[in-house]
Amino acid sequence: MGCDTWRSKVNFGPLKTQSKLPAFFTMVLIFTYFFYSLTGYSDYLSSPAYDPESATRGVEYDSQSGVGTPVRFPPHPMSRRNRTQGPWSNELSPGSQTRGDISILSNAGIKRFPQAIIIGVKKGGTRALLEFLRIHPDVRAVGSEPHFFDRFYDKGLEWYRSLMPRTLDGQITMEKTPSYFVTREAPQRVFALRSQTKLIVVVRDPVTRAVSDYTQTKSKNPALPPFQDLAFRNGSRGPVDTSWSAVRIGIYAKHLENWLRFFPPSSFLFVSGERLVLDPAGEVGRVQDFLGLRRIVGSKHFYFNQTKGFPCLKKPEGSSRPRCLGKSKGRPHPAIPQGALQRLRDFYRPFNLKFYQMSGQDFGWD
């Protein structure tokens, strides 16, 4: 009788007990999946597994020879806690680190290596471009600068991939680290990871860029000598001091040569930092075309903020309110003697002309 009673109590309608078992286990599986998804454990458990795309890329990677040698990824070097608190956390952009970090959907998709990287240039407008692109539903980007190919290469590919946001099929993973453009080893390293990587370089008049760079350093170190004392040797009377990074970064042709040893010209898109301010929709339109994206980000997303003196977003990613970039972007520059600026302009002219030839674009700095 006991057994019959039990049977009749667990009888769901016309189904027999045997046919209910698979349904029961399916429910347990579904429950377990949602439990892990909601608590974030699925992220933790799945991180050492390689998606086919990144595993294929691992075959390309060889830090010594650059290409062709299959190598194993190193074991995951970071604990769960450290993965979210990397050394780059001080460099977080204003706003969230990745789109929808706190949403349940953040566990959907796969962490992939970037298909496109903004590799430079420092103070070119790289943050503005990345924040503009992040409005696009098919773009997901790391908010901070990973600095993998210059500073943290020793941490290994899995560390790098763990920083990436999850993407669904058809979405593009991006990051920006402007110092890659001037890092000697970066081209080979990027190529070794993914030879098809699309490379975006935001360039700006090298003279203004140098002043912008100086302004940033001076804001952290007010005792910094005057610009002209650093830009020229012998107390500003001598030749241009190319050992000063603020000057050296602006010799774009030289750095680009280094990249062209590994990547064909078609891998690059050069974005004008000046046009990005004057016509953000136009410049972002070119970037969307280059990335093979639908032109979704357009003029309706921008407005010119008179106080800031720069275009701002009407509705940035992760927010419903208009927002401009932070105070460190678009800040006033100190007055530099005209003579010093002219000498620098003369210095850069031949390099600029060479860069125009190499990039196939005249940026109009001269």
Ligand SMILES: Nc1ncnc2c1ncn2[C@@H]1O[C@H](COP(=O)(O)OS(=O)(=O)O)[C@@H](OP(=O)(O)O)[C@H]1O
């Ligand atoms: N929309 C908008 N808002 C604010 N700032 C803008 C914008 N578009 C371009 N810029 C220019 O971006 C310059 C900073 O460049 P980066 O973001 O590449 O700097 S960094 O290398 O990441 O530090 C920054 O340089 P400074 O003007 O010297 O501050 C700006 O001129």
